[in-house]
Amino acid sequence: MLLVLLVIPAHVRRRAKLRAAGERLAGAMQRIGELSREAGLSRPPRLLLRPAGQRDAFVFGLPWRYYLVLPTAMVVRWRNRGLFDPVVRHELAHLRRHDVQLATAVWIAAVPVLLAPIVGAAATWDLSLIPMYLWRVALVMGGLWLVRRQVLRSREYGADLRAARQSGYWRPLSTVLQHATNQRGGRWRQFLSHHPTVAQRLGVLADPGRVRGASFADGLASAFLAAIFLPLLHNTLQVLTTGTPLFSWTSQIAAIVVGPFIGLAIVLGPLLGPLFHLILVPLAVACAALVWRRRVLPVPRWLIDDERTAWPAAAREPGLGFALLTGVASGALAAIGVTVYRLVAGKPVSDEDSIGRYLLWLLTAVAVALVVSFVTLVLVPRSGAAVGLVTGVSAAAAGGLFINVLNTFAFGNILDLRFWLSTMEAMVALWLFGYLLLLPLTLATWPLPWRDVPGRLLTTLSVIGAGLATLCVVGPALTLREV
Amino acid sequence: MEDERAFIAALTELALERAAPDELVVFEETAEEYFADPQAALTAANQDSAVGFGLELAMITPVALAVGAAVMQALVTALSDRAVTGVSGVLRRVLRKRTPDPADIVLSPDQARYVRQVALDRARSLGMPEQQATLLADSFVGAIATAS
Incomplete structure (x- = not known):
C-alpha cells in the first residue's frame, strides 16, 4: 500500500502529461513562494504546467513534496495578480488544510482492512466465502466513495473561504470563479462530482453561513x-x-x-440554523401563547396553608393582537427609515458602501426592536417580559421583512429569499442578545400588582419610541455620509 | 515537413509578439506540443480533477499555430509561382532578418487582405472570440509586413 502511495505522484505526472516550469517562469515561482509563506506553508509546492489545452488547477503529492499544477495560460499571466493570486491561494489552502492527504487517507485506511480477509482466505486456500464477501466489499467501497466525494466537495468551500480570508476580501476570488468553467450534466453529475458548482461556491463566498455540513x-x-x-x-x-x-x-x-x-x-454541520429555530421559535411561540391565554389559575386550597380565599385577577391587556401590531408597526417604521436613507444616499457605489448599508439595516431594525421591548417591559408590570418578547421579535422580524421587500421591489435588487431569511434571522438573533440584557428590568416592576395596560397605549408609545430610535440611527448615518 | 513547421513557428512567434507577448516564454514547449498532436493541443479538456479549479482561460499559442499553418498555405497560394519549400525558405530567412529580400515576400494590398481573411476565418473556426481573432489576423499580416 505504501509503495502504491509513493508511486501515485509519478503516475499523476505521467498521465496528466505535466512538465516542470522552466527558468523563464521564475517570476511565477517566486510569487508562489511568497503566497506559500503567507499561507503558512513551510516550503512552497513545486510548480508543474499542464498541456496548453488544459484549464484546470490542482495540487497533489506527498507530505515531503507537494506539486501545484496550474494551467499554462494562467502561469504566463502571473503578473495579473487579480487572476493568479486567488487561484494559487485557493490551491495552497488545500495544502494547508491537508486536503491532499484526506483525499487518499480514506483508501489508505479502507483498502488494507477490506483486503485482509481475502488475503487470509487465500493463505488458507479457503475461498468458499469470497464471493459473498466481495459483493459486501463492493457496497462498502461504494459508500466510501460517495462519502469521500462529499468530503472533497465540502473542502472546496473551506479552501475558498481561507483564500478569501488571506487576501482580505472575497471579491477577487469571486471574480475569478465567475470565469471558471461551469459544470454541466445536471444533478447526477453534481452528486458524483468532486466539486460544488460555481454558483454554489459563489453563494458560500458571499454568505459563508450557507456552508452545509451534511447533505x-x-x-x-x-x-x-x-x-x-x-x-x-x-x-x-x-x-x-x-x-x-x-x-x-x-x-x-x-x-x-x-x-x-x-x-x-x-x-455538527448545520448547527447554528437549527439551533436558532429550535430555541428561538418555540420560545417566541410559547410566549405568544402565554400572552394570549394568560390568566390566574385557581390554586387548590389544600396546596397552601393560608387564610386567603380570593386571589387577584391577572391582567389581560395588552392582548396578543396589540402586541403583534406594536411589533409590526415598529418594524415598518424601521423599514421606512432605511428607505429614506436609500432615497437620500442613492445607490451604493462600492462593496464597502453596500456592507455599510447592510449594517445600517441591522442596526436600525435591532434598535427599534429593543426600544419596543424596553417600552413594553417598563409599561407592562409582571408580564412585561413575555409581552416584550412578542413585541420585540415581531418588530425585528417585521423590520427585516419590510426592509427586504422594499429593497427588492422598490429598488430592483435581486429577489433572494435565502438572503431575506438570513437577514431576518440576524436581526432577531441580535435583538435577542440585547433583550437578554434588558430582561432584568422586569424585576423592577415585579412588586407592582397585575395591571391591565391598554393595547392602544402600548402601541402608541412603542411606535413613538421606534420612530425616535429610527431617527437616532438613520439621522447620524445620513449626516456622517454628507460629511 | 520540418521546414514548414519551422516556418510556421517562426511566423507565429512574430505574430504573438503583438497578440500575446506573455505566452512567448513557453512558446517552444507549446509549439512542440502542438506539432506532436495538433488536435489535442487545440481541444480544451473539461475534466474534474481530484482537488481542482476549472478556469475559462485558454492559451492563444495553439490556436495561433493553427492559424499560422493556414497563413502559410495562404502565402503559398498568394505567391503561387513558387514552390512551397522555396516560399518557406525565403520567408524564414526574411523572418530571421538574415538575408531579407523584400521583393520576394512583399504582399500587394490584395494579397495582404487575402492572407488576413484566411487567418481571420481560421481563428473564427477554432472558436476564438471575434476581438482576439481580429487582433491575431492583423498580427500575422503585420508580422509579415514588419519582417519584410
Whole structure:
C-alpha cells in the first residue's frame, strides 16, 4: 500500500502529461513562494504546467513534496495578480488544510482492512466465502466513495473561504470563479462530482453561513456505513466478552461507539440554523401563547396553608393582537427609515458602501426592536417580559421583512429569499442578545400588582419610541455620509 | 515537413509578439506540443480533477499555430509561382532578418487582405472570440509586413 502511495505522484505526472516550469517562469515561482509563506506553508509546492489545452488547477503529492499544477495560460499571466493570486491561494489552502492527504487517507485506511480477509482466505486456500464477501466489499467501497466525494466537495468551500480570508476580501476570488468553467450534466453529475458548482461556491463566498455540513447523500452514506459496522462490532464484542459481565451489554456498547459517528455527521454541520429555530421559535411561540391565554389559575386550597380565599385577577391587556401590531408597526417604521436613507444616499457605489448599508439595516431594525421591548417591559408590570418578547421579535422580524421587500421591489435588487431569511434571522438573533440584557428590568416592576395596560397605549408609545430610535440611527448615518 | 513547421513557428512567434507577448516564454514547449498532436493541443479538456479549479482561460499559442499553418498555405497560394519549400525558405530567412529580400515576400494590398481573411476565418473556426481573432489576423499580416 505504501509503495502504491509513493508511486501515485509519478503516475499523476505521467498521465496528466505535466512538465516542470522552466527558468523563464521564475517570476511565477517566486510569487508562489511568497503566497506559500503567507499561507503558512513551510516550503512552497513545486510548480508543474499542464498541456496548453488544459484549464484546470490542482495540487497533489506527498507530505515531503507537494506539486501545484496550474494551467499554462494562467502561469504566463502571473503578473495579473487579480487572476493568479486567488487561484494559487485557493490551491495552497488545500495544502494547508491537508486536503491532499484526506483525499487518499480514506483508501489508505479502507483498502488494507477490506483486503485482509481475502488475503487470509487465500493463505488458507479457503475461498468458499469470497464471493459473498466481495459483493459486501463492493457496497462498502461504494459508500466510501460517495462519502469521500462529499468530503472533497465540502473542502472546496473551506479552501475558498481561507483564500478569501488571506487576501482580505472575497471579491477577487469571486471574480475569478465567475470565469471558471461551469459544470454541466445536471444533478447526477453534481452528486458524483468532486466539486460544488460555481454558483454554489459563489453563494458560500458571499454568505459563508450557507456552508452545509451534511447533505442527504452524506446522511445516506454515513448511515449506511454505520449500519453495516454496527452488527460487525456487536458480534466482535460478543466474542471478546463471552463469559464476562459485559456480555449482556454488547448491544449498548456497540451503539455507544457507532451512535456518535452518525450524530456528529448530522449535527455538527448545520448547527447554528437549527439551533436558532429550535430555541428561538418555540420560545417566541410559547410566549405568544402565554400572552394570549394568560390568566390566574385557581390554586387548590389544600396546596397552601393560608387564610386567603380570593386571589387577584391577572391582567389581560395588552392582548396578543396589540402586541403583534406594536411589533409590526415598529418594524415598518424601521423599514421606512432605511428607505429614506436609500432615497437620500442613492445607490451604493462600492462593496464597502453596500456592507455599510447592510449594517445600517441591522442596526436600525435591532434598535427599534429593543426600544419596543424596553417600552413594553417598563409599561407592562409582571408580564412585561413575555409581552416584550412578542413585541420585540415581531418588530425585528417585521423590520427585516419590510426592509427586504422594499429593497427588492422598490429598488430592483435581486429577489433572494435565502438572503431575506438570513437577514431576518440576524436581526432577531441580535435583538435577542440585547433583550437578554434588558430582561432584568422586569424585576423592577415585579412588586407592582397585575395591571391591565391598554393595547392602544402600548402601541402608541412603542411606535413613538421606534420612530425616535429610527431617527437616532438613520439621522447620524445620513449626516456622517454628507460629511 | 520540418521546414514548414519551422516556418510556421517562426511566423507565429512574430505574430504573438503583438497578440500575446506573455505566452512567448513557453512558446517552444507549446509549439512542440502542438506539432506532436495538433488536435489535442487545440481541444480544451473539461475534466474534474481530484482537488481542482476549472478556469475559462485558454492559451492563444495553439490556436495561433493553427492559424499560422493556414497563413502559410495562404502565402503559398498568394505567391503561387513558387514552390512551397522555396516560399518557406525565403520567408524564414526574411523572418530571421538574415538575408531579407523584400521583393520576394512583399504582399500587394490584395494579397495582404487575402492572407488576413484566411487567418481571420481560421481563428473564427477554432472558436476564438471575434476581438482576439481580429487582433491575431492583423498580427500575422503585420508580422509579415514588419519582417519584410
